[in-house]
Amino acid sequence: MTPAKKIALCLLLLLGFVPAAFSAGALHVLVVQSDNKPLYHTFTKALAESLPATVDLSTRVLAEDFDAQRADLVVTVGVAAADWVADKTSRPMIAAMIPADSYAGLLEKRGSAKKTSAIYLDQPWARQVRFVRAALPERRKIGVLYAAETRVSVQALRAEFARNDRTLVARPLHDPDSLFSDLEDVLAASDVLLAVPDAGVYNGSSIRNILLSSYRRGIPLVGFSQAYVRAGALCAIFSTPEQLAAQTGAAIISFARSGDLPEARYPALYTIDVNREVARTLGISVSSAEFLRLQVDKPSGNSR
Numbered sequence: 001m002t003p004a005k006k007i008a009l010c011l012l013l014l015l016g017f018v019p020a021a022f023s024a025g026a027l028h029v030l031v032v033q034s035d036n037k038p039l040y041h042t043f044t045k046a047l048a049e050s051l052p053a054t055v056d057l058s059t060r061v062l063a064e065d066f067d068a069q070r071a072d073l074v075v076t077v078g079v080a081a082a083d084w085v086a087d088k089t090s091r092p093m094i095a096a097m098i099p100a101d102s103y104a105g106l107l108e109k110r111g112s113a114k115k116t117s118a119i120y121l122d123q124p125w126a127r128q129v130r131f132v133r134a135a136l137p138e139r140r141k142i143g144v145l146y147a148a149e150t151r152v153s154v155q156a157l158r159a160e161f162a163r164n165d166r167t168l169v170a171r172p173l174h175d176p177d178s179l180f181s182d183l184e185d186v187l188a189a190s191d192v193l194l195a196v197p198d199a200g201v202y203n204g205s206s207i208r209n210i211l212l213s214s215y216r217r218g219i220p221l222v223g224f225s226q227a228y229v230r231a232g233a234l235c236a237i238f239s240t241p242e243q244l245a246a247q248t249g250a251a252i253i254s255f256a257r258s259g260d261l262p263e264a265r266y267p268a269l270y271t272i273d274v275n276r277e278v279a280r281t282l283g284i285s286v287s288s289a290e291f292l293r294l295q296v297d298k299p300s301g302n303s304r
Contacts, residue, residue, distance in 0.1 A: 027256045030071035031059045032085055034078030043077050043097065043241035043248075050249030055256065073255060075248060079199075082118075086110055092261055096248045097121045097241070099197045101151035103264055118264035119248050122197045122224060123237055125153070125160045127296060131237040131272070132222055133164050134295035135286055136192055140166050143190030143219075145183055147200025148172035173201055183213055193221045195228060207231060218282055229273045235286060237296070239267035272296075 031047065033040040048057050060066050063076075063084040074093045076082040079102060082095040086109040093116050095106055100120040110116045123131075132142060142161055146152040158168040169189045173182050179201065187193060193214045195202050202210065211232040214221045223233035226240075244267060251262050272289040279286045287295075 026054055026056070027252070028056045028070060028072045029058070029075060029252060030066075030069065030073070031057060031075045031077060032063055032066045032081045033059065033061050034063050034076075034080035034082075036061045039241050040077045040097075043245045046242040046245035047075070047249055050246050051252060055252065073252065075252070082106055083109075086116075090115065092116075092255065094118065094248060094251055094255075094261065097244055100124075100264075100266065101153060104151060115261065116264075117251065117261040119244055119251065120264065120266045121239070121244070122266070123239070123270060124266040125157050127266075127270070128194070128237060129157075129160045129164050129166070130296045130298070131235075131292065132192060132194060133166065134292045135222070135235050135274075136220065136284070139191040139220075141169055141190045141192070142166055143169045143171075143186040143193045144196060145171055145173055145179075145186050145193075145201050146196055146198050148174045150198050150200055152196055152198060176200070179206060180209065180213065183210060187214060187217050187219055191219060193219055195221060195223045195233070197224050215278075215282075220278070220282055220284060226271070226273050229275045232278055233275060234278050234282065234284065235272070235274045235292075237270055237272050239270045243267060243269035243271070 031044050033044060044059055051057060063081040066085050066088065071091055074085060074089060074091050076085050076093065076095045078097050079099070082098050082102070085093065086106050093110070095103070095116070095118040098106070098118055098120060099122050103118050103120070106118070107113055107116060144154070144157065146154070154168070154170045158170065161168045169186055171182055171186050173179060207228070208231070211221060215232065220234035221228070221232070223229055223236035225236060225238045229236045247265070247268055254262050272292050274286050274289055
């Protein structure tokens, strides 16, 4: 049994599934990637390694290559693939690596939760808030900038921070041209900037300047991927493509045995990364990733 298969088996147990044996009946799965980015290739490779040989896996590297060929189950990877495939087939579908707030729109297209599931890219708010609290215990004003048209659940995030004795400073971005003036307003009222997976704000053309703006004010940015930490965020909590693939593999195995899709879920596995150079420059003392994980995992159970 490969390491990926072992992880998938452990996840079956962790998520409440009861595997009789690590096998599945003949199942034809079509994986549709949003594009040919390395992280999507990494996901697909890890997914293939997590599945038993009885699962027949085929791949479309570009979402536009999707066709209505015979498949028992379609797995999309990334938002573009999910949006492209959602209204083009009625076959059961698992949307992997999508933000949780985009799932409602996906259901609107599909019209049925019974044939649609997801493995979210982002962390549940409760986990994210515990991470911010553990990494920056003295900082209590958390800034969030988000695109007005997105489905970011600001009220849920505000309530979660309030339960942890923190204040959320949230501002919607209505006009992309006002990004940096709105960002300055958020930074002026905050002592931490929390990035959320919202491409309307955080994208390849804006992230460098967002990091520079927060850096100049001495305000740490908490990211949602390892790429953010490498670019200059203080720290991040995120799930790797391999971790998300293992959870998707567990969902596929469950579907093969029961014929039912498991409910959409947040990542069960996650990783923490800290940029020590940024911490030193900002004069911030941050605990080790291992200690932060202990703090994040203190509450019992897993958030969905």
